[in-house]
Amino acid sequence: MHIFNxxxxxSFGLNRSFLQNKALVGSIVLSIALQLVAIYVxxxxxxxxxxxxxxxxxGMILAAAILSTIxxxxxxxxxxxx
Numbered sequence: 001m002h003i004f005n006x007x008x009x010x011s012f013g014l015n016r017s018f019l020q021n022k023a024l025v026g027s028i029v030l031s032i033a034l035q036l037v038a039i040y041v042x043x044x045x046x047x048x049x050x051x052x053x054x055x056x057x058x059g060m061i062l063a064a065a066i067l068s069t070i071x072x073x074x075x076x077x078x079x080x081x082x
C-alpha cells in the first residue's frame with residue numbers, strides 16, 4: 001500500500017496513471033502472488049513454516065495497511081503544503 005503514497009507527494013497515487021506503469025503493476029501482482037503461494041500452498045507451508053491465514057487476520061492486515069497509508073498521506077499533505 002505504501003507505493004501509493006510514494007508515487008505522488010501531493011495526492012494519493014492510485015489513479016489512471018498508475019496502470020500506465022506496467023513494470024510497477026507487474027511487480028505488485030507478482031509480489032502478491034508469491035505471498036499467497038507462500039501462505040496457501042501446502043509444500044511452501046512446510047518449507048517456509050507458514051500456515052494459511054484466517055479471514056480475521058486478513059482483516060487486521062487490511063486495516064493496518066489502510067491506516068498506515070492514510071497516516072503517511074496526511075503527513076505528506078502537511079509536509080508539502082507548507
